[in-house]
Amino acid sequence: MNHYSPNPDSYPHSNPQIPNMNNDKAPKLSIGLPVYNGERYLAETIDSLLAQSFTDYELIISDNASTDSTPAICRRYAELDSRIKYCRSETNRGAAWNFNNTVHQAQGEYFKWAAHDDLHHPDFIKSCVHILDTKPSVALCFTYTNFIDENGKDLGEYKFPVDVLQAPFNKVFLLYACGGHIVHEVFGVIRTDTLRNTPLIGGYVGSDLVMLGQLALAGQFHQIPECMFYHREHAERSTVATGGDQGFTRWYDASKSANFVMPYWRRLYENTKSVLRAPLRCSQKLSCLVEILRSLNWNKQFYLQDAKNAVGMLVKRST
Numbered sequence: 226m227n228h229y230s231p232n233p234d235s236y237p238h239s240n241p242q243i244p245n246m247n248n249d250k251a252p253k254l255s256i257g258l259p260v261y262n263g264e265r266y267l268a269e270t271i272d273s274l275l276a277q278s279f280t281d282y283e284l285i286i287s288d289n290a291s292t293d294s295t296p297a298i299c300r301r302y303a304e305l306d307s308r309i310k311y312c313r314s315e316t317n318r319g320a321a322w323n324f325n326n327t328v329h330q331a332q333g334e335y336f337k338w339a340a341h342d343d344l345h346h347p348d349f350i351k352s353c354v355h356i357l358d359t360k361p362s363v364a365l366c367f368t369y370t371n372f373i374d375e376n377g378k379d380l381g382e383y384k385f386p387v388d389v390l391q392a393p394f395n396k397v398f399l400l401y402a403c404g405g406h407i408v409h410e411v412f413g414v415i416r417t418d419t420l421r422n423t424p425l426i427g428g429y430v431g432s433d434l435v436m437l438g439q440l441a442l443a444g445q446f447h448q449i450p451e452c453m454f455y456h457r458e459h460a461e462r463s464t465v466a467t468g469g470d471q472g473f474t475r476w477y478d479a480s481k482s483a484n485f486v487m488p489y490w491r492r493l494y495e496n497t498k499s500v501l502r503a504p505l506r507c508s509q510k511l512s513c514l515v516e517i518l519r520s521l522n523w524n525k526q527f528y529l530q531d532a533k534n535a536v537g538m539l540v541k542r543s544t
Contacts, residue, residue: 252308254282254335254354255417257327259320260299261289263341266457267298273344275306279351285330288313289323321426328417328425336417342461343412344373346453353414356447364444365437367413368453375459382452383407389446395509397446399516401438402496403523404431409456410446411437419443427495430488435495442503442513487531489524493517 256274260267274284286299286309299311310330314323328336335357337350346368353366372380386406389397400406411433423439426432440446500513521528 251332251334252281252283253333254279254337254350254414255327255331255333256282256284256337256339256350257324257331258284258286258339258341259289259323259327260286260291260295260341261317261320261323262291262293262295264291264293264295264298265461266342266459267295268302270339270341270343271298271302271309273347274339275302276347277345277350278347279354282308282350283332284309285327286311287323287326287330289320290314290317319428321428321432325425328420331417334417335414336420337414338412340412340456342457342459344377344455344457346451346455349453350414352449352451352453356449357414357416360445360447362445363447364419364440365410365413365415366447366449367410368449368451370407370409370454370456371452373455373457375457377455377457380458383409383456384450385410385446385448389448394441394445395512395516397441398438398500398513399520401434401441402492402517402520404434404492404520408433408437409454410448412454412456415440416444429491431492432495435492435499438496439499439503442499442505487535489527489531493521493528496520 258270258274263270271284271286284306286303288295288299288311290313296313299309299313303309303311312326312330314326324338327338335354337353339345349368352368356366357363367385370383372383374380386400387396401408419440422443423436424432425436427435496517497514500510500517503510503513505513
């Protein structure tokens with residue numbers, strides 16, 4: 226197994242090796258990097274992407290009205306490398322808009338999201354692109370994950386909970402209907418057209434699970450059995466800093482007051498709609514709907530809590 230220790234000193238901070246790019250030719254891959262106030266880790270993340278052995282890509286950085294030094298960092302890198310495209314919203318439009326904005330601007334056949342605080346092995350993109358090039362049935366390719374802390378220290382390995390190459394598609398879909406695992410595969414390499422056939426990231430908690438479930442219905446997933454993705458755990462990470470479903474809803478969509486949040490019921494509705502609209506045989510749709518019902522039973526305490534919270538909000542508004 227190939228283990229790699231991220232080393233910022235090996236990254237080209239001041240003089241990156243910029244390949245000759247034909248501006249008239251669309252890149253093979255588009256990388257979307259949504260960011261908001263990411264100054265602490267952003268440069269290291271960009272450096273790890275510039276250090277990739279695969280170079281036929283564009284890097285689209287979407288800045289969601291950052292108030293720290295993020296704009297200056299992005300502009301400096303955009304001046305150094307013509308593959309980097311920096312765009313900025315003057316108002317905070319929420320993480321869902323920011324993630325989706327990078328997809329809308331993408332020109333590549335393949336697409337990858339990159340979080341502003343994660344790192345990648347230099348061969349991550351090359352390895353994933355090779356799988357998509359040689360296996361037309363694969364919609365999404367990703368690798369094992371290593372957790373790292375704020376200083377880059379190894380915190381342990383994570384693998385997808387099932388063998389995606391052997392598991393039937395409805396079982397993979399069930400993982401997203403239940404929502405009981407870590408979804409680092411959202412940062413894998415995806416076929417752009419397949420991704421665009423989903424609603425992308427919605428303005429509600431767990432919309433990434435719904436999107437991944439739709440991708441699972443559209444094609445196979447492939448996990449490369451090597452640790453090539455480094456997910457950083459730190460106190461400023463969005464899922465830690467936003468504070469519960471209400472705060473997380475505002476993180477997804479800054480326009481929402483988040484006074485009335487029912488994330489599990491919303492995902493139940495969206496997953497059911499995804500199955501009914503998917504180009505599947507009736508028997509396949511039925512098997513997926515059965516899995517959704519199973520997820521309802523397994524997570525019944527969360528659905529009950531959603532309903533309880535909603536009733537409490539209605540009572541509070543009426544008084």
